[in-house]
Structures are given as C-alpha cells and as structure tokens.
Amino acid sequence: MKVAAIVGARPQFIKAAPVSKALAKVGIEEALINTGQHYDDNMSAAFLRELNLPEPIHHLGVGGGSHGWMTGQMLERIERVLIDEQPDCVLVYGDTNSTLAGALAAAKLKLPVAHVEAGLRSFRSTMPEEINRRLTDHVSSLLFCPTATAVENLKKEGIASEKIRTDRIDVDDVKCFASLQDTLVANVGDVMVDALYRERRRISEGSSIENLDADSYALVTVHRAESTDNLDTLNYIVDALISLSKKMPILFPVHPRTAAALENAGLNKRLEKISAISCVSPLGYKDFLTAQSKARIIVTDSGGVQKEACILGIPCLTLRDETEWVETIENGWNRLIGSRPRDLTEVALTARAPEDSLSNPFGDGQAAERIALILRNCSAGF
Secondary structure (H helix, E strand, O other): OEEEEEEOOHHHHHHHHHHHHHHHHOOOEEEEEEOOOOOOHHHOHHHHHHOOOOOOOEEOOOOOOOHHHHHHHHHHHHHHHHHHHOOOEEEEEOOOHHHHHHHHHHHHOOOOEEEEOOOOOOOOOOOHHHHHHHHHHHHOOEEEEOOHHHHHHHHHOOOOOOOOOOOOOOHHHHHHOOOOOOOEEEEOOOHHHHHHHHHHOOOOOOOOOOOOOOOOOEEEEOOOHHHHOOHHHHHHHHHHHHHHHOOOOEEEEOOHHHHHHHHHHOHHHHHHOOOOEEEEOOOOHHHHHHHHHHOOEEEEOOHHHHHHHHHHOOOEEEOOOOOOOHHHHHOOOEEEOOOOOOOHHHHHHHOOOOOOOOOOOOOOOOHHHHHHHHHHHHHHHO
16 A cells, blocks of 8 residues: 655644654555645754654655645646555645645545544634645545544534544554545544654753743744734734743744744844844754743744643643634633734733643544554555
8 A cells, every 4th residue: 555645844744754654564655745835944854854754755846935826836746746656545734735735636636635634623714724624624535633623623514424433533443444435534633742742752851942941931933924924913923022022031933934024024133132032943843842841931823832832731822813723722721812912921921831721632642553554444445
C-alpha cells in the first residue's frame, strides 16, 4: 500500500512526523510531498530535519502569493505528482492551502482522501482556514477527528455515519474499520499530542531563551492574515504589546508574514526600540516547546499554540473572537480576547491556571498509531 502525504506548512510537519513513523511501522509506503507553502528555512527545511521527517520525494516550490494563486499552483503540481506516483490514498493535514489543494487534486483523480484533523469549525465563514477545512472534509473518504466535538460538527453537516462513536476509539478497536465502502469518521485523538509527548522529554530544565527567566515572560505569536493584513489591527496589537512590555518581558518569535507586514508599516522600528520585547526568528520545535513551557502567559492567534498551551498547562490569551479548539476554553486554560484587546496588560497580569481543569481532551499520544492501522485495514477498499 502506498500513501501520498501532502505537507507544506510548519504545523503540518509537526503532525506528519508521528504519522510518518506509524505508517512505516505497519508497512505502508509513504510518498511525502512538500508544497513549499512555508519556504523560509526556519519554517521548513530546518524544521523537517529537527523532527526527523523523511526527505520529501517532491518539492513543489509554491510559496508566497495570494490564496487563489497559491492554491491553483499547488493543485496543478500536486495532480501531476499523484499521476506519476499512483498512490492508493492521499493524506492531508489541517486547514492550509496545501490541505485543500491536495484534497481537490486527489478527489478529481478519484483517489480516496484521508483528512487528519477533520471536523474543526470556527463557524467564521470568511476565515481562509475555515473554507479550507470545510471543503476538504466534504471531499474526504476518511475523516480522522481529534476530538468528540469535531465528530459532532461533521454529524451536523451530514458527513458522519451514525455508526461511528463520538468517543475516542481504542487502538485495539480499529479492526472494525475493515474496508472503505463509505465515508468513515473516527475520533482518533490529536496527532500533535503524539508529537508533543515524544518531544517533551527533550525540553530543557531551564529556559533556552537568553535573558528571560522561567515564569517571568509573555510568549507572543501572531501570524494570521486577519492580524497582519489589516493595518489598524496590526497597529493595535503592537500598541498592546508595548503596553504589556512595561509589566513583563516579551518573547516574540516573528513569523515571516508578520515580519513583512511590520516592516511595510514601519512598526518594526517601534518594537526594536523596546528592550523588554525580544523579537527573534521563528524557533525550532524543541526550543518553541521550551519557550511555551517556561512562559508565564502565552498570547497568540494560532490554533496549534492554543492547544499546546492547554496540554502544557500554561494560561493562554487568544487574539481572536472565536476558536475551533473550544476544548481549550472549556478547560479554562484559554481565553478569547479579540484581535483588538481592550486591555491586554490587565488581562495578562490577572491570568491564572484554572482551579478545576479537566483532563487533556486531545488524546493519549496514540493518534498516529490509530490512523496507520485504520489506513492499513481499509486498504482493501481502496
């Protein structure tokens, strides 16, 4: 059996790492295809090396440009690769342009699509990621959900089969997926938990960030288009960070998109003048986990960072009005403060760990194993 796996953005590399190992363990051949959506070395090549992912057999080199141009270029190039590779199934991750392009290319070639992280919904229809994930789910044959909420979302859209349990399936129970006769939906847990559990033992005891003591600083990430492409919003975020820096130091790994937006608006010069704000290049996976685990508070617009903060037990403030990871809100580790928070400093200073936090809702670190076993068991139906 051969599976073509489409990756292209940093979060997808994290998700693909444990799945790639699990596929090899059950004897499934993997053809890893890198679209090049994240083309900065710190976001791509170096990251792949750190995660010990196999070298992609195809590099498509599609980075930058508008959503439509990027998705169209990827669709065309992925289709050519899939025709050459002739996989039995195409595996896509998350909600990026690479995800949608891979799913559409496969569906048009009548290849089964397996979507890892299926069923997430922010219910904000103008959000690019929401468009990508909805369309991908509706052309997928195998939908690997990270949570019970994701399964319920698919049921409401008429995708999920009633015979599939909402609760997380046991690894020993995946034999019930014996063939692919219809759309299959399963709560397998979150593969990012697999990756985090595997790397957590490598997190250093002290902070790896120079001049910042553990439990003293705010870790900030900003990368979404709604944060960076609106000048008023970006100005507001910069003002809020400068205000917060008067109360605690800030570590700010700057995404390439954000760096370009800050420079174009001249806002990078304002940040450079503030000694309490450390603007650094994107961190490697281990260093970023270290930075998260040692932070006093995390401020982000990233879905993955919200989730990792919850698993690591670090209070998180999300610069959005909604989240697809509602479990982080229910657990008390995350709070939505909007893209233009009224008083980020006050909220950050008063943020605390919840008194009665629920257990980790994202899985037990065996999601990749479930995915690999289900794919192997369903191969007769491909």
